[in-house]
Amino acid sequence: MASGLGRYLTLRAINSLIVIVAVVLLTLILFGPLVDQQLKAQIEMEVRQQILKGGAFGKYKTPEEAKRAMQKAIEERIKALGLDKPWYIRIWGDLWRTLTFDLGTSWVIKSDSGSSKVVNILLERIPRTVLLFGTSTILLLILQLLIGAKAAAVPGSLFDRVVVLSGLLGYAFATWWVGMVLLYLFAYLIPLFPAGGMVSVPPPTDPIGYALDVAWHMFLPVLTILIVALGGWAYVTRNLMIGILTEDYITTSRAKGVPERRVIYYHALKMAAPPILTQVTLAIASIFTGGLLTEIVFSWPGMGLLYWDAILSLDIPVIMGDVYFTTILIVLANLSADLLYGIVDPRIRLGAGGGTL
Amino acid sequence: MKFLARAKEFWDEFKHRKIGLLGLGILIIIVAISVLAPVIAPMDPTRWSDVGYWTNNPKGVPPTWFYYIQGRTPIPQLYLENYTVKARKISGYPMVEASLPINFTYTEFPTMVKWRINVTFVGAGAFYQIYVTRPDRKKVTLYSGTVTTSNASQGWSVIEIDATRHPDVERNIGEWLNSNGIDINRVNLGAPVQAVFADLKALKKNKPVPLRGKYSFNIRAIAQGKKINVTQFRLILGATAYGLMGTDKSGRDLFKGLVWGTPIALLIGVLTSVLGVAIGLLYGVTSGYIGGWSDEAMMRVVDVLMSLPKLPVLIVLAIAYRPTIWLIILFLTIFGWMGIARVSRSIALQLKESAFVEAARAIGASRKRIIVVHIIPNIVPYTVAALALGIPDAILTEAALSFLGLGDPSLPTWGAILNQAQSGGALGSGMWWWFIPPGLAIAVVSMAFVFIGYAVDEIVNPRLRRR
Numbered sequence: 001m002a003s004g005l006g007r008y009l010t011l012r013a014i015n016s017l018i019v020i021v022a023v024v025l026l027t028l029i030l031f032g033p034l035v036d037q038q039l040k041a042q043i044e045m046e047v048r049q050q051i052l053k054g055g056a057f058g059k060y061k062t063p064e065e066a067k068r069a070m071q072k073a074i075e076e077r078i079k080a081l082g083l084d085k086p087w088y089i090r091i092w093g094d095l096w097r098t099l100t101f102d103l104g105t106s107w108v109i110k111s112d113s114g115s116s117k118v119v120n121i122l123l124e125r126i127p128r129t130v131l132l133f134g135t136s137t138i139l140l141l142i143l144q145l146l147i148g149a150k151a152a153a154v155p156g157s158l159f160d161r162v163v164v165l166s167g168l169l170g171y172a173f174a175t176w177w178v179g180m181v182l183l184y185l186f187a188y189l190i191p192l193f194p195a196g197g198m199v200s201v202p203p204p205t206d207p208i209g210y211a212l213d214v215a216w217h218m219f220l221p222v223l224t225i226l227i228v229a230l231g232g233w234a235y236v237t238r239n240l241m242i243g244i245l246t247e248d249y250i251t252t253s254r255a256k257g258v259p260e261r262r263v264i265y266y267h268a269l270k271m272a273a274p275p276i277l278t279q280v281t282l283a284i285a286s287i288f289t290g291g292l293l294t295e296i297v298f299s300w301p302g303m304g305l306l307y308w309d310a311i312l313s314l315d316i317p318v319i320m321g322d323v324y325f326t327t328i329l330i331v332l333a334n335l336s337a338d339l340l341y342g343i344v345d346p347r348i349r350l351g352a353g354g355g356t357l
Numbered sequence: 358m359k360f361l362a363r364a365k366e367f368w369d370e371f372k373h374r375k376i377g378l379l380g381l382g383i384l385i386i387i388v389a390i391s392v393l394a395p396v397i398a399p400m401d402p403t404r405w406s407d408v409g410y411w412t413n414n415p416k417g418v419p420p421t422w423f424y425y426i427q428g429r430t431p432i433p434q435l436y437l438e439n440y441t442v443k444a445r446k447i448s449g450y451p452m453v454e455a456s457l458p459i460n461f462t463y464t465e466f467p468t469m470v471k472w473r474i475n476v477t478f479v480g481a482g483a484f485y486q487i488y489v490t491r492p493d494r495k496k497v498t499l500y501s502g503t504v505t506t507s508n509a510s511q512g513w514s515v516i517e518i519d520a521t522r523h524p525d526v527e528r529n530i531g532e533w534l535n536s537n538g539i540d541i542n543r544v545n546l547g548a549p550v551q552a553v554f555a556d557l558k559a560l561k562k563n564k565p566v567p568l569r570g571k572y573s574f575n576i577r578a579i580a581q582g583k584k585i586n587v588t589q590f591r592l593i594l595g596a597t598a599y600g601l602m603g604t605d606k607s608g609r610d611l612f613k614g615l616v617w618g619t620p621i622a623l624l625i626g627v628l629t630s631v632l633g634v635a636i637g638l639l640y641g642v643t644s645g646y647i648g649g650w651s652d653e654a655m656m657r658v659v660d661v662l663m664s665l666p667k668l669p670v671l672i673v674l675a676i677a678y679r680p681t682i683w684l685i686i687l688f689l690t691i692f693g694w695m696g697i698a699r700v701s702r703s704i705a706l707q708l709k710e711s712a713f714v715e716a717a718r719a720i721g722a723s724r725k726r727i728i729v730v731h732i733i734p735n736i737v738p739y740t741v742a743a744l745a746l747g748i749p750d751a752i753l754t755e756a757a758l759s760f761l762g763l764g765d766p767s768l769p770t771w772g773a774i775l776n777q778a779q780s781g782g783a784l785g786s787g788m789w790w791w792f793i794p795p796g797l798a799i800a801v802v803s804m805a806f807v808f809i810g811y812a813v814d815e816i817v818n819p820r821l822r823r824r
Contacts, residue, residue: 015657019664026670030677168376168811171746172803174753176760177775177796184784184792195785289668293757297779307672311761312780319676323669330666 005342012338016331023327024098025091027320032087032094034316038107039083040074047073103321108313109306118321121306126325128198129302132218133291136225137333140287141280143230145269148237153264155242167235170228175290179224179297186220193220196299221291221298229287236279240272247271274345281337285330292326303329370816377812383805391620398616405614405769412519414608415468415595419790424598431598432463437574440590447579451478455587456575459594461492466551466567469595470520472574476504477513480582488577489553492570497533497553499526512582515589521548534560603790605774606781614769615794621770622802625682625755629689630747634740636690637697642732644698645705646724656702663695668757675763682765685758689751697743704736738817745810749803756799771795 051070060066078084082093097103103118111121151163187195194200198217204210244250245268253263295304303322310318371377390397404410415434424431440457476483482505488498499520506512520526527549531541537557546552546565556568574592578585602612644655674680674688708714708731717727758764759772760779778784778792 015660015664018661019666022661023665023670027673030673034677168807169800169804171807172749173800174756174760174796176757177792177799180775180779180784180792180796184787184789188784188787285666289666289757292668293760296760307761311672311676311763314676316676319672323666323673326669327666331664334664 008342009335009339012335016335019331020324020327021095021099024095024324027323028091028094028098029087031316031320032091036083036087038316039081040078043077043081044074047077098320098324103324104317106315106318108315109309109318112301118317121318122303122321122325125301125303125306126329128300129291129295129304130329131214132221132295132300132302133288135218136222136229136291137284137287139222139226140229140233143226144233144237145276147230147234149241149264149269151234151238152241152245152268153260155238160238163231163234163238166231167238168231170230170232170235173228174293175224175228176293176297178228179221179294182220182224182227183297193217198301217298217300221294221300224294224297225287225291228290229283233279233283237272237276240275241268244268244271274341277337277341277344281334281341284333284337288326288330288333367816371812374812374815376808380805380808380810380812383801384809387619387623387802387805390616391623394616394620398610398613400610400613400617402617402621402769403767405609405617406767408607411604411608411610413471413593414604414610415597415599416604416608417606417786417788417791418468418595418597418599418604419788420601420603420612421598422601423603423790430464432465432467432594432596434596434599435459435467435594436591437594438589438591440587442587444586450579450581451583451585452577452579453585453587454575454577455590456573457590457592459572459574459592460570461554461567461572462569463567465597466547466554466565467594468521468547468597469593470548470550470553471518471593471595472520473515473517473589473591473593474576474587475513475515475589476576476578476585477511477588478504478506478578478580478582478585479511480580480584482506482582483512483514483578483580483585485576485578488575490573490575491553492568492572493557495537495557498529499550499553500529513588520550521595523550526550602794603788605777605783605788605791607777611774611790611794614774615771615798617769618771618774618795618798619802621682621768622752622755622799625686625689626748626752626802626806628686629693629751630744632686632690633693633747633751634697634744637694638701638733638736638740640694641698641701641703642705642728642736645702646709646728646732648706648709652702656699659695659698662692665692667692667754671754671758672761672763675758675761680763680765682768685755685765686751689754692754693747693751697740700739700743701736704739705732708732708735742810742814742817745806745813748806752799752803771799 047070051066051073060069075084082090101119103122105116106118106121109121110116111124113120113124115121147163151157151160154160183195186192194217196217199210199213200217204213241264245264250263250268253267254260258267292302292304292307294300295302296308299305303326306318306322309315310322418431421431437457437459440455443454443456445452445454472487474485474487476485482503484501484503486498486501488496490496500518500523502516504512504514504516506514518526527541530549530552534541534544534552539557539561541549541552543563544552544555544560544565545563546555551565552560554567554572556566559566574590576587576590578587600610600612602610602615605611640655640659644652671688671692675685678684680688714727714731717731722730755764755770756772756775759770760776762773762776762780764770764773764776766773772795774795775792778788778795781791783789783791
């Protein structure tokens with residue numbers, strides 16, 4: 001019976017692959033000329049330095065001869081790197097290199113350990129972003145289920161109305177701006193929390209102290225993401241739950257004398273899980289991008305802050321690497337939501353669904 | 358006629374929804390601000406990023422009303438140019454002395470001291486000095502310089518100097534303070550030039566208080582030649598508060614930026630959403646109505662586009678094209694039509710089998726006619742809510758892009774102001790008037806459309822009315 005789930009997941013995986021390849025191709029096409037230019041300039045500089053430094057300059061009789069020799073050396077180097085071939089031929093090699101995580105070297109930015117390899121820079125950043133984003137998402141999921149179900153149990157009450165309103169307001173605020181306001185209020189005006197970063201300088205040496213220090217630094221950014229996204233998620237859950245709570249079998253359970261708490265938090269929530277997960281899938285990318293921008297505000301040294309630094313210094317290889325890994329992370333997050341969805345929704349598990357997904 | 362009746366029916370429902378009316382009310386105000394922008398905040402919006410345009414404004418000062426509610430009185434921006442000239446000769450050389458009196462009665466220091474002078478002379482060159490005489494009869498030399506010319510018959514030179522953080526001025530003031538027993542590195546002043554207006558006794562105790570009374574800014578200029586004159590002497594003292602929303606660190610009037618941000622945000626939001634809905638509607642209906650293999654293919658394209666990570670792709674596009682506002686609208690539209698396409702397709706699939714479409718087909722209506730006359734008008738009501746909700750989405754995405762410094766660089770968008778606030782350290786220096794209002798503006802405009810969209814959604818989708 002796994003065939004339904006299998007087919008569904010295969011479709012999603014193919015879609016994810018197409019997305020990744022499409023994004024990488026797009027970045028290569030758009031940034032290719034810029035990278036080529038930079039590479040050629042670098043080659044020219046290296047060749048010039050070689051000729052001047054190596055004392056070979058004296059061997060040329062006229063400046064023209066030296067120039068010609070230099071030109072030739074440059075062309076040889078360009079040919080050796082395959083830069084003379086048109087972009088639509090080279091792009092497939094570049095695509096393969098990118099997909100296999102050979103992302104080249106950065107122009108300006110270095111990793112904390114001093115490496116210029118784009119992969120190393122990113123490998124340092126990814127866990128930090130995953131930590132921040134993962135913590136926020138897990139908290140969001142739990143809290144929104146509790147709040148949404150509670151609101152659905154008492155529709156029209158003050159609590160319910162607050163949930164609806166905060167759900168609507170969540171669509172209107174820029175997460176990163178809310179972060180700026182919170183940072184101003186609780187780090188500068190009332191200095192309860194650090195003004196940014198991930199750990200104190202110098203960091204605590206014992207592991208527990210370190211973890212607590214990171215948690216302290218993470219408090220405001222996580223709070224920011226929660227404030228903006230929680231209302232919207234809880235609102236979605238609430239709407240789905242209200243629909244389900246009017247169904248006949250819920251009435252039956254109640255009539256049978258099943259406790260109200262169990263009706264809401266078990267029977268109804270179980271039925272609401274698949275559509276809630278669909279909504280999560282749709283929202284996860286926007287939470288992630290909101291989180292990336294929030295990193296900038298809180299100087300959280302993850303992939304979001306890397307965008308800011310790379311844009312400022314126009315470090316194209318780093319931007320390309322960051323885009324690639326952001327895409328992978330978003331695709332993975334979506335895929336795991338799809339997987340959960342497939343497991344939870346019996347129609348897919350039994351192979352009955354899978355129409356237009 | 359039928360359309361009017363439906364619109365009336367719709368309005369009758371809408372006007373009972375408080376949240377929708379609230380949204381509509383906000384929207385009317387926003388539209389009014391957009392239309393009246395040239396009257397409320399006269400400015401050529403493309404001058405926003407022209408730093409020279411704002412150079413005479415005080416830098417990074419709070420709104421005036423903020424001063425008054427704290428019970429303080431700000432220094433106004435002072436432009437002084439009524440000076441007197443005295444000419445005489447010194448060892449045979451012509452000399453001119455221009456003095457500009459100020460009666461300084463304020464309780465705070467000016468945030469900026471800036472002058473613009475024009476020295477004209479006949480001869481090989483001229484030397485000049487700018488100094489201040491203070492109420493306590495002390496004399497401070499601020500700046501000295503020379504003017505040379507290749508044209509000995511008529512030389513002139515316009516010199517504009519911002520003394521607020523000028524190294525020469527700083528050194529001169531340091532020496533002067535030193536001769537009065539004060540170390541410039543130990544005094545707690547916003548800018549060294551403010552020491553010119555300081556009560557020295559209080560400054561010695563590191564309590565900077567202005568010394569009130571009659572000051573005079575003077576130019577003394579000597580020409581190596583026959584004639585010399587000062588034809589312009591203009592002094593600007595920077596205010597400690599400015600306008601309704603204060604200024605940023607480049608002296609930009611943030612009220613103007615906020616006001617002009619409104620029509621830009623509306624344009625981006627509305628145009629992106631309308632384009633997206635139109636494209637999505639046509640695409641979805643076509644896909645659903647044609648059906649079969651091409652429907653499948655068209656929907657797979659929607660799937661892929663929907664899973665594209667929006668922000669990273671937009672970042673790449675924006676870096677590659679350094680976009681104008683129109684290009685940004687185009688980019689945002691690429692990501693804004695797939696949701697509508699899906700909904701339109703599924704409704705088109707249902708309508709295709711409905712009796713009236715079958716009837717139209719039976720009397721020989723063309724496929725195009727059926728889509729345009731019978732199907733699209735029946736989907737339009739469902740798209741109104743999506744249209745409204747697409748607007749805040751576009752506004753927020755554009756703001757995010759501008760916040761990254763990738764928006765249209767020539768225009769005052771709210772996101773761009775927030776970008777400058779972030780990189781200018783507005784939070785650390787407590788300049789809340791720089792980053793709170795633009796973010797609130799984004800939220801309020803988005804809110805208007807979210808509220809309207811919510812109300813419309815409730816009316817059009819009766820299924821949701823239970824809530």
